[in-house]
Amino acid sequence: MSNFDCDLFVIGAGSGGVRAGRMAAQRGARVVVAEAGALGGTCVNVGCIPKKLYSYAAYFGEWAEQSHGFGWVGEAPRFDWAVLKQRRAAEIKRLNGVYEGLLHGAGVQLLRGWARVVDEHTVAVDCAGGEQRLTAQHILLATGGAPEKSGLPGDAWAKSSDDMFDLDPFPKRLVVVGGGYIACEFASIFRGLGAEVTLVHRGTHLLRGFDQEMAVFLTGEMRKKGVKVCLETTVTEAERQGGIQRLRLSNGQTLEADAVLHATGRRARTEGLGLEALGIALNKDGTVPVDDRLQTRVPSIHALGDLVGRKALTPVALAEAMYLVDRLFGPVAGKLVRQPIDYDLVPTAVFTHPNVGTVGLSEEAARRAYPKLRVYRAEFKALQHTLSESTERTLMKLLVDDASDRVVGLHMVGHDAGEVVQGFAVAMQGGLTKAVFDRTLGIHPTGAEEFVTMREVLRVVEAEKP
Numbered sequence: 001m002s003n004f005d006c007d008l009f010v011i012g013a014g015s016g017g018v019r020a021g022r023m024a025a026q027r028g029a030r031v032v033v034a035e036a037g038a039l040g041g042t043c044v045n046v047g048c049i050p051k052k053l054y055s056y057a058a059y060f061g062e063w064a065e066q067s068h069g070f071g072w073v074g075e076a077p078r079f080d081w082a083v084l085k086q087r088r089a090a091e092i093k094r095l096n097g098v099y100e101g102l103l104h105g106a107g108v109q110l111l112r113g114w115a116r117v118v119d120e121h122t123v124a125v126d127c128a129g130g131e132q133r134l135t136a137q138h139i140l141l142a143t144g145g146a147p148e149k150s151g152l153p154g155d156a157w158a159k160s161s162d163d164m165f166d167l168d169p170f171p172k173r174l175v176v177v178g179g180g181y182i183a184c185e186f187a188s189i190f191r192g193l194g195a196e197v198t199l200v201h202r203g204t205h206l207l208r209g210f211d212q213e214m215a216v217f218l219t220g221e222m223r224k225k226g227v228k229v230c231l232e233t234t235v236t237e238a239e240r241q242g243g244i245q246r247l248r249l250s251n252g253q254t255l256e257a258d259a260v261l262h263a264t265g266r267r268a269r270t271e272g273l274g275l276e277a278l279g280i281a282l283n284k285d286g287t288v289p290v291d292d293r294l295q296t297r298v299p300s301i302h303a304l305g306d307l308v309g310r311k312a313l314t315p316v317a318l319a320e321a322m323y324l325v326d327r328l329f330g331p332v333a334g335k336l337v338r339q340p341i342d343y344d345l346v347p348t349a350v351f352t353h354p355n356v357g358t359v360g361l362s363e364e365a366a367r368r369a370y371p372k373l374r375v376y377r378a379e380f381k382a383l384q385h386t387l388s389e390s391t392e393r394t395l396m397k398l399l400v401d402d403a404s405d406r407v408v409g410l411h412m413v414g415h416d417a418g419e420v421v422q423g424f425a426v427a428m429q430g431g432l433t434k435a436v437f438d439r440t441l442g443i444h445p446t447g448a449e450e451f452v453t454m455r456e457v458l459r460v461v462e463a464e465k466p
């Protein structure tokens with residue numbers, strides 16, 4: 001036990017901070033966690049959880065329409081936005097309580113207020129009763145990120161993703177500016193809930209960094225569901241009259257909207273943390289630089305999650321927290337110390353309608369990494385839609401390194417793609433080859449079986465000789 005007030009001081013009780021605090025306390029460390037906002041951070045309050053709940057809500061309209069093809073008759077029920085907001089808020093409040101219980105149960109001391117690092121072993125917290133200063137052997141920065149102002153015309157009135165869950169009233173016409181996964185998800189959700197949605201993106205493709213063929217396919221599917229997608233387009237002017245905003249676009253179009261979402265980027269939350277005084281200079285993108293062991297240039301100060309921005313996803317923040325706690329306090333008795341995370345094999349989903357599920361490299365990245373690549377592809381209408389009359393189609397793609405036969409990228413656009421891809425991510429983590437996929441029997445009739453029945457090579461791509 002150290003001579004400090006505590007062994008670990010965690011700033012931020014989001015995904016990474018809560019996991020690190022709880023696990024360190026379970027190993028016998030004396031842990032203090034400071035949180036300025038709601039417990040659970042972005043994921044629980046304004047990210048993954050409320051977003052996925054709203055995505056479920058958005059499916060019911062579509063399903064009600066599709067049910068007619070299966071013999072269900074009569075009018076679909078009417079959607080009540082106020083009920084959804086109220087039920088979401090109650091569930092999030094319950095989760096905030098669960099997080100508080102987890103921390104208390106593990107013996108973590110929780111301080112409510114903004115925290116800043118005073119020196120390499122001291123943290124000051126601006127609590128309701130006045131400032132509290134504590135010394136710590138280790139300090140963990142887990143302050144996450146926040147939506148960044150876009151600087152685009154109309155920025156002053158635009159909503160951020162944080163605001164979307166409680167919009168009042170429900171926007172009949174929504175414009176979403178941005179082409180990343182958050183923009184695409186909100187476009188799909190609000191379209192599904194009944195809004196007229198236009199998505200305006202300056203790039204040639206949605207979902208930069210994802211496999212481009214999948215992104216193009218998704219764009220087509222989103223358009224079929226009624227999202228108007230304007231690519232290579234920017235907002236040139238914006239004005240507001242009453243509750244209505246009028247946007248002029250670079251393609252000459254004028255749009256009227258009841259709400260405009262700017263989902264153009266997020267920034268690491270470093271303001272007021274005191275990093276400058278410690279000589280911790282930020283990376284160009286505003287994230288905090290750490291080494292492979294998640295240590296900043298100050299040996300007693302560590303950082304993780306969205307703040308370091310390796311991959312801004314909850315499971316990454318959790319895995320980083322568990323790795324760091326093992327490194328600082330040792331593993332649980334009888335367990336091996338966790339290894340640093342393999343950031344190349346992080347599975348992820350985009351909860352658009354339909355979903356995108358992906359693990360491993362995009363075709364663009366795989367072409368750069370491997371001299372010869374085999375590409376397998378299956379596009380089909382899911383069995384459900386033979387009766388539903390929906391025109392939705394599914395696309396799956398496997399990328400295989402020809403030399404080793406290893407599957408290096410696996411992608412899907414289709415219903416529940418996130419659920420499907422999670423299992424295949426295990427296979428890829430195990431380094432499985434296409435031959436193993438070929439030996440695996442399918443589960444019939446499912447969409448997922450297509451991943452083990454793809455036999456025909458669509459194309460072989462050879463890297464260009466320098």
Ligand SMILES: Cc1cc2nc3c(=O)[nH]c(=O)nc-3n(C[C@H](O)[C@H](O)[C@H](O)COP(=O)(O)OP(=O)(O)OC[C@H]3O[C@@H](n4cnc5c(N)ncnc54)[C@H](O)[C@@H]3O)c2cc1C
Nearest residue numbers: 012014015016036037041042047115144305306312313314
């Ligand atoms: C709209 C949206 C949807 C998302 N959907 C998904 C998804 O489907 N799947 C997925 O994996 N990821 C998703 N994410 C990303 C995910 O939410 C983040 O990657 C994750 O929450 C990062 O965890 P973290 O611990 O780094 O930070 P956070 O969860 O953001 O926690 C940081 C905490 O620190 C607190 N804090 C900040 N500064 C201070 C300070 N100085 N003093 C005290 N407290 C402070 C904040 O109040 C916050 O509670 C989504 C994000 C958004 C915005």
